[in-house]
Amino acid sequence: MNPVIASITFRAMLSRRRILLLFLLPALLLVLSVGLRVSGHADLDNATMLLTQFGLGALLPLLALLAGTGVIGPEIDDGQIMYIMTKPIARPVISTTKYVVAVVLVVAFGVVPMFVAGVIMTGLTAGLATGFAMGALVAGVAYCALFLAIAVLSRFAVTIGLIYALVWENLIARYASGAKTLSIRQWGISVTDMVTNATAVKASVGSSTAVPLLIVVTVAGVVYAGWKLRTLSITGTD
Amino acid sequence: MSVLELRDVSRWYGNVVAVNGVTMTIGPGVTGLLGPNGAGKSTLIHMMGGFLAPSSGQVTVDGQRIWKNPSVYRHIGLVPERETAYDFLTGRQFVRAMAKLHRLPNPEAAAERALGMVEMTGPADRIIGNYSKGMKQRVKMASALVHDPPVLLLDEPFNGMDPRQRLHLMDLIRKMAAEGRTVLFSSHILEEVERLAHHIEVVIAGRHAASGDFRAIRRLMTDRPHMFVVRSSDDRRLAAALIADPSTRGVELTSGGLEVEAVDFRRFSLVLPQVARQADIRLWEVAPADESLESVFSYLVAS
Numbered sequence: 001m002n003p004v005i006a007s008i009t010f011r012a013m014l015s016r017r018r019i020l021l022l023f024l025l026p027a028l029l030l031v032l033s034v035g036l037r038v039s040g041h042a043d044l045d046n047a048t049m050l051l052t053q054f055g056l057g058a059l060l061p062l063l064a065l066l067a068g069t070g071v072i073g074p075e076i077d078d079g080q081i082m083y084i085m086t087k088p089i090a091r092p093v094i095s096t097t098k099y100v101v102a103v104v105l106v107v108a109f110g111v112v113p114m115f116v117a118g119v120i121m122t123g124l125t126a127g128l129a130t131g132f133a134m135g136a137l138v139a140g141v142a143y144c145a146l147f148l149a150i151a152v153l154s155r156f157a158v159t160i161g162l163i164y165a166l167v168w169e170n171l172i173a174r175y176a177s178g179a180k181t182l183s184i185r186q187w188g189i190s191v192t193d194m195v196t197n198a199t200a201v202k203a204s205v206g207s208s209t210a211v212p213l214l215i216v217v218t219v220a221g222v223v224y225a226g227w228k229l230r231t232l233s234i235t236g237t238d
Numbered sequence: 239m240s241v242l243e244l245r246d247v248s249r250w251y252g253n254v255v256a257v258n259g260v261t262m263t264i265g266p267g268v269t270g271l272l273g274p275n276g277a278g279k280s281t282l283i284h285m286m287g288g289f290l291a292p293s294s295g296q297v298t299v300d301g302q303r304i305w306k307n308p309s310v311y312r313h314i315g316l317v318p319e320r321e322t323a324y325d326f327l328t329g330r331q332f333v334r335a336m337a338k339l340h341r342l343p344n345p346e347a348a349a350e351r352a353l354g355m356v357e358m359t360g361p362a363d364r365i366i367g368n369y370s371k372g373m374k375q376r377v378k379m380a381s382a383l384v385h386d387p388p389v390l391l392l393d394e395p396f397n398g399m400d401p402r403q404r405l406h407l408m409d410l411i412r413k414m415a416a417e418g419r420t421v422l423f424s425s426h427i428l429e430e431v432e433r434l435a436h437h438i439e440v441v442i443a444g445r446h447a448a449s450g451d452f453r454a455i456r457r458l459m460t461d462r463p464h465m466f467v468v469r470s471s472d473d474r475r476l477a478a479a480l481i482a483d484p485s486t487r488g489v490e491l492t493s494g495g496l497e498v499e500a501v502d503f504r505r506f507s508l509v510l511p512q513v514a515r516q517a518d519i520r521l522w523e524v525a526p527a528d529e530s531l532e533s534v535f536s537y538l539v540a541s
Contacts, residue, residue: 088311233290
């Protein structure tokens with residue numbers, strides 16, 4: 001962790017226009033949960049549906065995609081990263097700092113709003129809110145690592161990440177059960193299922209599979225990003 | 239006193255060779271890296287800055303390898319060509335952050351010193367996004383100088399600057415060199431290099447074409463055969479008179495006038511009007527045919 005790099009990265013993230021999305025998605029989740037509560041539909045089933053489909057299925061991967069790629073991708077693209085790379089700092093420190101920033105953003109704009117939405121709808125009943133907060137946390141941590149690694153690897157990280165989150169996790173995993181085993185979203189649901197007593201939450205991947213895979217993806221993503229940054233080539237204009 | 243050394247350095251991208259077997263030693267003072275656009279200057283500077291691995295050969299500073307060795311950045315300051323530099327920070331915040339990343343004992347004082355060197359103390363509290371090109375270049379320079387490095391690399395520092403900013407930056411670069419630093423800057427403009435560099439390295443099409451004292455290279459450039467197009471009242475008689483003099487190696491009669499190849503530029507410029515007057519020929523036009531930088535470069539490569 002390097003506090004100077006962290007603070008520059010935070011400022012860069014918060015000064016971009018796409019930051020609006022960081023606010024809009026969690027705001028929408030909170031509005032929907034208040035709506036369910038006020039209209040008297042906020043039972044465990046509906047709360048689970050909202051938090052699974054919108055929370056874990058859309059809000060979290062999109063936020064993690066914005067944060068995980070945004071902390072480093074644009075800087076590599078426009079060459080600004082040269083300013084922090086021309087310092088006597090080990091390159092993995094740079095990528096790991098950026099990873100931590102991405103996770104903090106995902107927690108602030110994804111995990112916390114999901115917990116609050118859960119509490120709005122069901123209070124602390126059956127540990128549903130806590131469960132989804134835990135599931136969102138571990139999934140967010142893994143998503144950020146994955147998207148950070150892709151951002152260091154490719155200039156088309158946002159596209160690749162979107163294809164993974166939308167096509168693989170949403171479409172293919174819905175119809176091909178094998179694909180669910182390799183879905184960060186399903187691993188998050190599995191952790192949620194471990195924590196909550198609510199029967200509405202049904203995990204399709206066992207926690208004995210999900211937890212090791214979460215750890216593997218997270219560690220591999222962060223280590224790969226650091227390793228790749230050590231030999232990152234920046235080519236000139238000629 | 240630091241020395242940058244490139245030993246038989248090549249860099250290729252797939253089948254394309256960007257830099258081909260370059261060996262050069264860059265010592266204290268200002269060195270100009272001259273070459274036309276696309277010659278491989280940026281590739282060379284990126285390798286010297288540790289952003290690109292040489293495909294073969296070695297790039298070192300004071301004997302230390304640069305690639306995959308972040309500790310060399312204690313000795314190197316780099317000013318990248320691209321303009322973007324954390325546009326949302328103020329100049330002062332930016333330079334301070336760079337000082338902190340270097341873990342300098344007193345980053346605030348170091349930042350003020352660097353800002354003072356480039357005369358940017360005044361506008362230092364405005365955000366970089368609102369700076370002019372020249373101010374951005376200066377603040378980038380301050381960020382590269384903040385840790386007082388013995389080696390300074392500048393990639394096309396004069397691009398897009400107005401004449402006043404250019405003069406200012408030239409003064410600054412001279413000052414850096416006078417302090418004993420090793421300063422290397424790249425440029426495709428002969429005049430810039432001429433005014434600033436004591437030592438020139440010429441790169442053309444990825445090859446190291448010439449190296450040495452500026453005057454020696456200038457002599458190579460002026461001593462090369464010059465092509466002129468001459469139009470006169472009687473091209474044929476003028477051609478006969480010119481070829482009789484040793485300053486001229488070849489003459490060709492074309493519809494557009496005479497094409498003359500002069501081997502001795504000084505003598506030719508004296509002889510031409512004399513010859514014309516003696517033969518009672520009126521000269522209508524005398525124009526150099528190949529003064530472009532590229533033709534100068536291609537002559538240097540051939541020699």
